[in-house]
Amino acid sequence: xxxxxxxxxxxxxxxxDDDMPDDYRRAVFAFIEMHAxxxxxxxxxxxxxIPKTPxxxxxxxxxxxxxxxxxxxxxxxxxxxxxxxxxxxxxxEDLFAGKSRFHNVFHYQAVTWGDQVAIAFxxxxxxxxxxxxxxxxxxxxPYRRILKRIIxxxxxxxRLGEDRMMRIAEGTDVQRQLFQDSIDRWFWxxxxxFGPDSKPDDKLLRWHIKxxxxxxxxxxxxxxxxxxxxxxxxxxxxxxxxxxEATNQWDVGxxxxxxxxxxxxxxxxxxxxxxxxxxxxxxxTAWVREALEQASATVPA
Amino acid sequence: xxxxxxxxxxxxxxEFRHAGALxxxxxxxxxxxxxxxxxxxxxxxxxxxxxxxxxxxxDVDFVAPNADKPHRHHDGAAVAARRKANREASE
Numbered sequence: 204x205x206x207x208x209x210x211x212x213x214x215x216x217x218x219x220d221d222d223m224p225d226d227y228r229r230a231v232f233a234f235i236e237m238h239a240x241x242x243x244x245x246x247x248x249x250x251x252x253i254p255k256t257p258x259x260x261x262x263x264x265x266x267x268x269x270x271x272x273x274x275x276x277x278x279x280x281x282x283x284x285x286x287x288x289x290x291x292x293x294x295x296e297d298l299f300a301g302k303s304r305f306h307n308v309f310h311y312q313a314v315t316w317g318d319q320v321a322i323a324f325x326x327x328x329x330x331x332x333x334x335x336x337x338x339x340x341x342x343x344x345p346y347r348r349i350l351k352r353i354i355x356x357x358x359x360x361x362r363l364g365e366d367r368m369m370r371i372a373e374g375t376d377v378q379r380q381l382f383q384d385s386i387d388r389w390f391w392x393x394x395x396x397f398g399p400d401s402k403p404d405d406k407l408l409r410w411h412i413k414x415x416x417x418x419x420x421x422x423x424x425x426x427x428x429x430x431x432x433x434x435x436x437x438x439x440x441x442x443x444x445x446x447x448e449a450t451n452q453w454d455v456g457x458x459x460x461x462x463x464x465x466x467x468x469x470x471x472x473x474x475x476x477x478x479x480x481x482x483x484x485x486x487x488t489a490w491v492r493e494a495l496e497q498a499s500a501t502v503p504a
Numbered sequence: 505x506x507x508x509x510x511x512x513x514x515x516x517x518x519e520f521r522h523a524g525a526l527x528x529x530x531x532x533x534x535x536x537x538x539x540x541x542x543x544x545x546x547x548x549x550x551x552x553x554x555x556x557x558x559x560x561x562x563d564v565d566f567v568a569p570n571a572d573k574p575h576r577h578h579d580g581a582a583v584a585a586r587r588k589a590n591r592e593a594s595e
Contacts, residue, residue, distance in 0.1 A: 267544075270544065271544070274540070281525045352523075352547075496505070498529045498530055498533070
Protein backbone atom coordinates (compact mmCIF):
# COMPACT_ATOMS: atom_id res chain seq x y z
CA UNK A 204 0.00 0.00 0.00
CA UNK A 205 2.86 2.42 0.79
CA UNK A 206 4.37 1.98 -2.68
CA UNK A 207 0.90 2.40 -4.23
CA UNK A 208 0.25 5.60 -2.27
CA UNK A 209 3.65 6.98 -3.32
CA UNK A 210 2.70 6.19 -6.91
CA UNK A 211 -0.61 8.07 -6.47
CA UNK A 212 1.08 11.03 -4.74
CA UNK A 213 3.40 11.29 -7.74
CA UNK A 214 0.38 11.77 -10.02
CA UNK A 215 0.09 8.08 -10.96
CA UNK A 216 -3.06 7.05 -12.83
CA UNK A 217 -4.65 3.64 -12.29
CA UNK A 218 -6.28 1.80 -15.23
CA UNK A 219 -8.98 -0.87 -15.03
CA ASP A 220 -6.66 -3.82 -15.74
CA ASP A 221 -3.81 -2.60 -13.48
CA ASP A 222 -3.02 -4.24 -10.16
CA MET A 223 -4.44 -2.14 -7.32
CA PRO A 224 -4.93 -2.72 -3.58
CA ASP A 225 -8.28 -4.25 -2.78
CA ASP A 226 -9.23 -1.38 -0.45
CA TYR A 227 -8.66 1.12 -3.26
CA ARG A 228 -10.67 -0.97 -5.72
CA ARG A 229 -13.61 -1.26 -3.31
CA ALA A 230 -13.60 2.39 -2.25
CA VAL A 231 -13.40 3.73 -5.81
CA PHE A 232 -16.00 1.23 -7.00
CA ALA A 233 -18.44 2.21 -4.20
CA PHE A 234 -17.99 5.89 -5.07
CA ILE A 235 -18.65 5.36 -8.80
CA GLU A 236 -21.58 3.02 -8.07
CA MET A 237 -23.21 5.70 -5.90
CA HIS A 238 -22.66 8.28 -8.64
CA ALA A 239 -24.19 5.92 -11.25
CA UNK A 240 -27.19 5.18 -9.02
CA UNK A 241 -27.73 8.91 -8.46
CA UNK A 242 -27.70 9.66 -12.19
CA UNK A 243 -30.27 6.93 -12.80
CA UNK A 244 -32.53 7.99 -9.91
CA UNK A 245 -32.21 11.64 -11.00
CA UNK A 246 -33.04 10.70 -14.60
CA UNK A 247 -36.17 8.86 -13.49
CA UNK A 248 -37.39 11.93 -11.56
CA UNK A 249 -36.65 14.12 -14.53
CA UNK A 250 -38.66 11.74 -16.71
CA UNK A 251 -41.64 12.01 -14.32
CA UNK A 252 -41.71 15.72 -15.08
CA ILE A 253 -41.81 15.47 -18.89
CA PRO A 254 -45.65 15.48 -19.08
CA LYS A 255 -46.00 18.08 -16.29
CA THR A 256 -43.39 20.58 -17.49
CA PRO A 257 -44.97 23.93 -18.51
CA UNK A 258 -44.39 25.08 -22.09
CA UNK A 259 -42.77 23.41 -25.08
CA UNK A 260 -39.42 25.13 -24.58
CA UNK A 261 -38.98 23.80 -21.04
CA UNK A 262 -40.47 20.44 -22.00
CA UNK A 263 -37.86 19.91 -24.72
CA UNK A 264 -35.06 20.78 -22.32
CA UNK A 265 -36.44 18.31 -19.77
CA UNK A 266 -36.53 15.61 -22.47
CA UNK A 267 -32.89 16.29 -23.33
CA UNK A 268 -31.88 16.39 -19.68
CA UNK A 269 -33.63 13.08 -18.97
CA UNK A 270 -31.67 11.44 -21.78
CA UNK A 271 -28.44 12.97 -20.47
CA UNK A 272 -28.97 11.70 -16.92
CA UNK A 273 -29.86 8.18 -18.02
CA UNK A 274 -26.87 8.34 -20.41
CA UNK A 275 -24.58 9.31 -17.51
CA UNK A 276 -25.91 6.34 -15.56
CA UNK A 277 -24.98 4.06 -18.51
CA UNK A 278 -21.47 5.50 -18.78
CA UNK A 279 -20.81 5.18 -15.06
CA UNK A 280 -22.24 1.67 -14.72
CA UNK A 281 -19.89 0.56 -17.55
CA UNK A 282 -16.88 2.10 -15.77
CA UNK A 283 -17.95 0.61 -12.42
CA UNK A 284 -18.61 -2.86 -13.88
CA UNK A 285 -15.13 -2.93 -15.47
CA UNK A 286 -13.65 -2.80 -11.94
CA UNK A 287 -14.84 -6.37 -11.42
CA UNK A 288 -16.56 -5.91 -8.05
CA UNK A 289 -20.17 -6.22 -9.24
CA UNK A 290 -21.71 -6.67 -12.68
CA UNK A 291 -24.10 -4.07 -14.08
CA UNK A 292 -27.22 -6.22 -13.38
CA UNK A 293 -25.99 -6.81 -9.80
CA UNK A 294 -25.64 -3.07 -9.22
CA UNK A 295 -29.17 -2.45 -10.52
CA GLU A 296 -30.61 -5.29 -8.44
CA ASP A 297 -28.94 -3.90 -5.30
CA LEU A 298 -30.26 -0.41 -6.06
CA PHE A 299 -33.83 -1.60 -6.49
CA ALA A 300 -33.57 -3.80 -3.38
CA GLY A 301 -32.60 -0.69 -1.37
CA LYS A 302 -29.15 -2.18 -0.66
CA SER A 303 -26.99 0.53 -2.21
CA ARG A 304 -26.78 4.28 -1.89
CA PHE A 305 -27.72 7.23 -4.03
CA HIS A 306 -27.51 10.96 -3.35
CA ASN A 307 -29.62 12.41 -0.54
CA VAL A 308 -31.49 14.82 -2.83
CA PHE A 309 -33.20 11.95 -4.65
CA HIS A 310 -34.79 10.82 -1.38
CA TYR A 311 -37.14 13.81 -1.48
CA GLN A 312 -40.19 14.40 -3.63
CA ALA A 313 -40.37 17.21 -6.20
CA VAL A 314 -43.89 18.52 -5.60
CA THR A 315 -44.10 21.55 -7.92
CA TRP A 316 -42.42 22.85 -11.07
CA GLY A 317 -40.69 25.28 -8.70
CA ASP A 318 -39.06 22.27 -7.04
CA GLN A 319 -37.71 21.10 -10.40
CA VAL A 320 -36.28 24.57 -10.96
CA ALA A 321 -34.72 24.62 -7.49
CA ILE A 322 -33.24 21.17 -8.13
CA ALA A 323 -31.79 22.20 -11.50
CA PHE A 324 -30.44 25.45 -10.06
CA UNK A 325 -29.24 24.52 -6.54
CA UNK A 326 -28.75 20.75 -6.63
CA UNK A 327 -27.19 20.44 -10.09
CA UNK A 328 -24.73 23.18 -9.13
CA UNK A 329 -23.78 21.30 -5.98
CA UNK A 330 -23.41 18.01 -7.88
CA UNK A 331 -21.37 19.72 -10.60
CA UNK A 332 -19.02 21.30 -8.03
CA UNK A 333 -18.44 17.88 -6.42
CA UNK A 334 -17.79 16.25 -9.80
CA UNK A 335 -15.40 18.99 -10.89
CA UNK A 336 -13.42 18.50 -7.68
CA UNK A 337 -13.10 14.79 -8.52
CA UNK A 338 -12.26 15.41 -12.18
CA UNK A 339 -9.46 17.82 -11.25
CA UNK A 340 -7.13 15.21 -9.87
CA UNK A 341 -8.77 11.77 -10.07
CA UNK A 342 -6.29 8.88 -9.87
CA UNK A 343 -8.65 6.36 -11.48
CA UNK A 344 -8.22 6.95 -15.22
CA PRO A 345 -11.49 5.51 -16.63
CA TYR A 346 -13.59 7.53 -14.15
CA ARG A 347 -11.69 10.74 -14.85
CA ARG A 348 -12.11 10.38 -18.63
CA ILE A 349 -15.85 9.70 -18.44
CA LEU A 350 -16.32 12.59 -15.96
CA LYS A 351 -15.06 14.99 -18.59
CA ARG A 352 -18.08 14.31 -20.76
CA ILE A 353 -20.52 14.17 -17.83
CA ILE A 354 -19.32 17.52 -16.49
CA UNK A 355 -19.74 19.24 -19.85
CA UNK A 356 -23.36 18.07 -19.99
CA UNK A 357 -24.05 18.96 -16.35
CA UNK A 358 -22.87 22.46 -17.29
CA UNK A 359 -25.84 22.71 -19.70
CA UNK A 360 -28.16 21.57 -16.94
CA UNK A 361 -26.95 24.20 -14.52
CA ARG A 362 -27.40 26.94 -17.12
CA LEU A 363 -30.89 25.59 -17.86
CA GLY A 364 -31.58 25.77 -14.12
CA GLU A 365 -30.43 29.36 -13.94
CA ASP A 366 -32.50 30.23 -17.03
CA ARG A 367 -35.61 28.66 -15.46
CA MET A 368 -34.91 30.37 -12.12
CA MET A 369 -34.64 33.79 -13.78
CA ARG A 370 -37.89 33.29 -15.69
CA ILE A 371 -39.74 32.34 -12.53
CA ALA A 372 -38.08 35.18 -10.56
CA GLU A 373 -39.31 37.68 -13.16
CA GLY A 374 -42.84 36.22 -12.99
CA THR A 375 -45.94 36.99 -10.93
CA ASP A 376 -46.16 37.09 -7.15
CA VAL A 377 -47.77 33.63 -7.24
CA GLN A 378 -44.84 32.27 -9.25
CA ARG A 379 -42.33 33.92 -6.94
CA GLN A 380 -44.05 32.51 -3.85
CA LEU A 381 -44.07 29.06 -5.50
CA PHE A 382 -40.32 29.32 -5.99
CA GLN A 383 -39.69 30.66 -2.48
CA ASP A 384 -41.49 27.57 -1.12
CA SER A 385 -39.22 25.42 -3.29
CA ILE A 386 -36.08 27.15 -1.96
CA ASP A 387 -37.37 26.53 1.55
CA ARG A 388 -37.71 22.81 0.75
CA TRP A 389 -34.48 22.33 -1.24
CA PHE A 390 -31.85 24.67 0.24
CA TRP A 391 -30.80 22.32 3.03
CA UNK A 392 -30.89 19.04 1.05
CA UNK A 393 -28.79 20.73 -1.68
CA UNK A 394 -26.29 21.98 0.90
CA UNK A 395 -26.12 18.55 2.53
CA UNK A 396 -25.27 16.91 -0.80
CA PHE A 397 -21.66 17.87 -0.05
CA GLY A 398 -21.75 15.77 3.12
CA PRO A 399 -20.39 16.54 6.60
CA ASP A 400 -16.84 17.85 7.05
CA SER A 401 -14.28 15.43 5.58
CA LYS A 402 -12.55 13.24 8.16
CA PRO A 403 -8.78 13.79 8.56
CA ASP A 404 -8.08 10.26 7.30
CA ASP A 405 -10.56 10.34 4.37
CA LYS A 406 -9.34 7.60 2.02
CA LEU A 407 -10.86 9.20 -1.06
CA LEU A 408 -8.80 12.33 -0.41
CA ARG A 409 -5.65 10.34 0.36
CA TRP A 410 -6.02 8.28 -2.83
CA HIS A 411 -6.62 11.32 -5.01
CA ILE A 412 -10.20 10.58 -5.93
CA LYS A 413 -11.55 13.71 -4.26
CA UNK A 414 -9.32 16.76 -4.55
CA UNK A 415 -11.09 19.03 -2.06
CA UNK A 416 -12.61 18.64 1.35
CA UNK A 417 -16.42 18.50 1.64
CA UNK A 418 -16.57 21.61 3.84
CA UNK A 419 -14.52 23.64 1.35
CA UNK A 420 -16.84 22.77 -1.55
CA UNK A 421 -19.91 23.35 0.60
CA UNK A 422 -18.72 26.75 1.74
CA UNK A 423 -17.92 27.83 -1.84
CA UNK A 424 -21.48 26.90 -2.82
CA UNK A 425 -22.89 28.93 0.12
CA UNK A 426 -20.82 31.99 -0.83
CA UNK A 427 -22.15 31.80 -4.39
CA UNK A 428 -25.82 30.92 -3.90
CA UNK A 429 -26.78 32.92 -0.79
CA UNK A 430 -26.04 36.31 -2.43
CA UNK A 431 -27.48 35.12 -5.77
CA UNK A 432 -30.83 34.14 -4.22
CA UNK A 433 -30.86 37.39 -2.24
CA UNK A 434 -30.23 39.37 -5.41
CA UNK A 435 -33.45 37.97 -6.89
CA UNK A 436 -35.34 38.92 -3.72
CA UNK A 437 -35.64 35.43 -2.24
CA UNK A 438 -34.89 34.48 1.36
CA UNK A 439 -32.75 31.66 2.73
CA UNK A 440 -34.46 29.25 5.16
CA UNK A 441 -31.67 29.51 7.77
CA UNK A 442 -32.53 31.21 11.08
CA UNK A 443 -28.87 31.68 12.03
CA UNK A 444 -27.72 33.01 8.66
CA UNK A 445 -25.38 35.99 9.05
CA UNK A 446 -22.83 37.91 7.07
CA UNK A 447 -19.46 38.08 8.77
CA GLU A 448 -18.12 41.57 8.08
CA ALA A 449 -14.64 40.59 9.27
CA THR A 450 -14.21 37.79 6.72
CA ASN A 451 -16.73 38.98 4.09
CA GLN A 452 -18.29 35.52 4.25
CA TRP A 453 -21.82 34.17 4.65
CA ASP A 454 -22.32 31.72 7.49
CA VAL A 455 -25.42 29.48 7.51
CA GLY A 456 -24.98 28.53 11.17
CA UNK A 457 -25.05 24.99 12.57
CA UNK A 458 -26.10 22.25 10.13
CA UNK A 459 -28.47 19.49 11.24
CA UNK A 460 -27.08 16.29 9.65
CA UNK A 461 -29.92 14.01 10.80
CA UNK A 462 -31.88 14.34 7.52
CA UNK A 463 -28.76 13.28 5.56
CA UNK A 464 -28.18 10.27 7.81
CA UNK A 465 -31.78 9.20 7.28
CA UNK A 466 -31.46 9.34 3.50
CA UNK A 467 -28.25 7.29 3.63
CA UNK A 468 -30.22 4.59 5.47
CA UNK A 469 -33.02 4.78 2.82
CA UNK A 470 -35.23 6.50 5.43
CA UNK A 471 -35.73 9.85 3.68
CA UNK A 472 -39.20 11.37 3.19
CA UNK A 473 -39.59 9.86 -0.30
CA UNK A 474 -37.05 6.98 -0.24
CA UNK A 475 -39.51 4.10 -0.18
CA UNK A 476 -41.69 5.45 -3.02
CA UNK A 477 -38.66 6.31 -5.15
CA UNK A 478 -37.05 2.89 -4.80
CA UNK A 479 -40.36 1.11 -5.40
CA UNK A 480 -41.06 3.22 -8.50
CA UNK A 481 -37.58 2.56 -9.89
CA UNK A 482 -37.92 -1.13 -9.18
CA UNK A 483 -41.39 -1.30 -10.80
CA UNK A 484 -40.01 0.52 -13.79
CA UNK A 485 -37.21 -2.06 -14.06
CA UNK A 486 -39.73 -4.91 -13.87
CA UNK A 487 -42.11 -3.33 -16.37
CA THR A 488 -39.29 -3.11 -18.92
CA ALA A 489 -38.08 -6.69 -18.42
CA TRP A 490 -39.63 -7.70 -21.75
CA VAL A 491 -37.30 -5.30 -23.58
CA ARG A 492 -34.22 -6.87 -22.02
CA GLU A 493 -35.58 -10.34 -22.72
CA ALA A 494 -36.20 -9.41 -26.37
CA LEU A 495 -32.62 -8.11 -26.61
CA GLU A 496 -31.23 -11.30 -25.09
CA GLN A 497 -33.33 -13.21 -27.60
CA ALA A 498 -31.95 -11.08 -30.41
CA SER A 499 -28.35 -11.63 -29.37
CA ALA A 500 -28.97 -15.38 -29.28
CA THR A 501 -30.57 -15.60 -32.74
CA VAL A 502 -29.12 -12.74 -34.83
CA PRO A 503 -25.48 -13.15 -35.82
CA ALA A 504 -23.50 -10.36 -34.16
CA UNK B 505 -25.03 -9.25 -24.64
CA UNK B 506 -21.60 -8.11 -25.77
CA UNK B 507 -19.48 -5.27 -24.48
CA UNK B 508 -18.34 -2.87 -27.20
CA UNK B 509 -15.60 -0.24 -27.03
CA UNK B 510 -16.61 3.07 -28.63
CA UNK B 511 -14.24 5.23 -30.72
CA UNK B 512 -15.15 8.66 -32.12
CA UNK B 513 -13.57 11.09 -34.52
CA UNK B 514 -14.49 14.46 -35.95
CA UNK B 515 -14.03 14.49 -39.69
CA UNK B 516 -10.70 15.94 -40.76
CA UNK B 517 -9.55 16.43 -37.21
CA UNK B 518 -7.27 14.41 -34.96
CA GLU B 519 -7.35 10.65 -34.64
CA PHE B 520 -10.05 8.26 -33.49
CA ARG B 521 -10.34 8.46 -29.72
CA HIS B 522 -11.67 5.99 -27.22
CA ALA B 523 -14.90 7.43 -25.78
CA GLY B 524 -16.08 4.62 -23.51
CA ALA B 525 -17.93 1.33 -23.63
CA LEU B 526 -21.46 -0.03 -23.86
CA UNK B 527 -23.37 -3.30 -23.67
CA UNK B 528 -25.52 -4.30 -26.63
CA UNK B 529 -27.20 -7.43 -27.96
CA UNK B 530 -25.72 -7.16 -31.45
CA UNK B 531 -23.79 -4.87 -33.79
CA UNK B 532 -26.86 -3.03 -35.11
CA UNK B 533 -28.16 -2.25 -31.62
CA UNK B 534 -24.65 -1.24 -30.54
CA UNK B 535 -24.69 1.45 -33.25
CA UNK B 536 -28.00 2.85 -32.00
CA UNK B 537 -26.88 2.72 -28.40
CA UNK B 538 -23.56 4.43 -29.23
CA UNK B 539 -25.26 7.24 -31.14
CA UNK B 540 -27.70 7.94 -28.29
CA UNK B 541 -25.14 7.61 -25.51
CA UNK B 542 -21.94 9.13 -26.92
CA UNK B 543 -22.82 11.47 -29.80
CA UNK B 544 -25.99 13.25 -28.74
CA UNK B 545 -24.35 16.62 -29.40
CA UNK B 546 -22.29 15.70 -32.46
CA UNK B 547 -19.14 14.86 -30.48
CA UNK B 548 -18.01 12.95 -33.58
CA UNK B 549 -19.20 12.22 -37.09
CA UNK B 550 -17.26 8.96 -37.45
CA UNK B 551 -17.97 6.03 -35.16
CA UNK B 552 -16.05 2.79 -34.68
CA UNK B 553 -17.36 0.02 -32.47
CA UNK B 554 -15.12 -2.88 -31.50
CA UNK B 555 -16.24 -5.83 -29.47
CA UNK B 556 -14.16 -5.94 -26.32
CA UNK B 557 -13.42 -9.64 -26.78
CA UNK B 558 -11.89 -8.76 -30.18
CA UNK B 559 -9.50 -6.19 -28.71
CA UNK B 560 -5.94 -7.47 -28.43
CA UNK B 561 -4.41 -6.11 -25.26
CA UNK B 562 -0.62 -6.24 -25.18
CA ASP B 563 1.06 -6.94 -21.87
CA VAL B 564 2.45 -3.83 -20.18
CA ASP B 565 5.84 -5.56 -19.83
CA PHE B 566 5.90 -6.24 -23.56
CA VAL B 567 5.32 -2.54 -24.32
CA ALA B 568 7.70 -1.22 -21.66
CA PRO B 569 11.19 -1.66 -23.28
CA ASN B 570 10.61 1.12 -25.81
CA ALA B 571 10.22 3.65 -23.00
CA ASP B 572 13.97 3.27 -22.44
CA LYS B 573 15.50 3.92 -25.90
CA PRO B 574 17.04 7.40 -25.69
CA HIS B 575 19.16 6.74 -28.80
CA ARG B 576 15.95 6.82 -30.85
CA HIS B 577 15.54 10.51 -30.03
CA HIS B 578 17.65 13.58 -30.64
CA ASP B 579 16.61 16.68 -28.76
CA GLY B 580 19.09 18.91 -30.62
CA ALA B 581 20.88 20.10 -27.47
CA ALA B 582 24.26 18.59 -28.41
CA VAL B 583 24.11 20.12 -31.90
CA ALA B 584 23.08 23.51 -30.53
CA ALA B 585 25.97 23.44 -28.06
CA ARG B 586 28.50 22.66 -30.82
CA ARG B 587 27.06 25.36 -33.07
CA LYS B 588 27.35 27.86 -30.24
CA ALA B 589 30.93 26.79 -29.48
CA ASN B 590 31.90 27.08 -33.18
CA ARG B 591 30.25 30.49 -33.45
CA GLU B 592 32.08 31.78 -30.38
CA ALA B 593 35.41 30.36 -31.64
CA SER B 594 35.06 32.19 -34.98
CA GLU B 595 34.21 35.59 -33.41
